[in-house]
Amino acid sequence: MIISGDFNHATLDSTLAVFNQVVDCPTRNNRTIDLLYVNVREAYRSTPLPPLGKSDHNLVHLQPLYTPLVQKQPVTTRSVRRWFPEKESALRDCFNTTVWDVLMNPHGEDIEGMTHCLTDYLNFCADVVSPVKTVRCYPNNxxxxxxxxxxxxxxxxxxxxxxxxxxxxxxxxxxxxxxxxxxxxxxxxxxxxxxxxxx
CATH class of the missing domain: 1.10.287 (Helix Hairpins)
Incomplete structure (x- = not known):
């Protein structure tokens, strides 16, 4: 709930104790008479602005202190690889033209070494055909x-x-x-x- 107005000769501090007055800057000369009462503590930050037209009251800019959840969460990054039919065809051609014996024979009976070699080669071919891109993911996506x-x-x-x-x-x-x-x-x-x- 919000109560606002020109409180020239009145105050709600004693009558509405559960409300908080958020305007803490002068609004007319050196007096603060344009007040805003809210029933949420520390809801706004007040900033004085020049008067509008010929008014003798300053404007007050009230900015909410609440930070939306989407702004509290950090932006994350992740790596993605986009596949299209033509890229799949290019990767298939790359594998079809590969001389697999050249990769596997040097390792003999070493299954682990052969596995590492083949995995690195497959990843290399995939990176050539469709490079990995880093994208930014926002919390509100x-x-x-x-x-x-x-x-x-x-x-x-x-x-x-x-x-x-x-x-x-x-x-x-x-x-x-x-x-x-x-x-x-x-x-x-x-x-x-x-x-x-x-x-």
Whole structure:
């Protein structure tokens, strides 16, 4: 609850003890008579501003002291590799043209050495075909928001800025379709992970 006004000859300190007065800067000359009472302690920070027009009262800028949860959580980074059919085909071609005996023969019966060698080579081929990218994940991002979803959202913003109604309508349909696919994909992935956990 908020009570605000010009308290020139009155105060609520004694009558409403559960309320807190947050304006702590002069609002008229050196007096603080424009007050704001709230029933939440330390809810706002007050800053004086110049009067509006010919008013003899200063303006007061009240900024909430509450920090949203999304700002309390740090931004995280993770590495992702994006696969397309053409990249899968390129990786398959890379494996088909590899002379595997050259990699395996030097290790003889050393299974561990052979495993390390093959793993490093497979990772090398994957990095050549589709390099790993580091992306920043914000706390307010939905888990199903992918690069494709962000791309179509940016297209919608561009259409809005251009004031092209037809492009805006088409972009909205594309966003709707892309979001549905992303949610379905995330749901299927979550279900598969749950099945893998139970087995």
């Amino acid at each position: 939905k888990p199903w928001v992918t690069w494709e979803v962000k791309t179509v959202l940016n297209k919608k913003k561009a259409a809005f800025r251009s004031r092209d109604r037809e492009a805006m309508k088409a972009a909205q349909q594309e966003v709707k379709h892309c979001v549905k696919e992303a949610k379905d994909s995330y749901r299927r992935k979550g279900g598969a992970e749950a099945e893998g956990t139970t087995t």
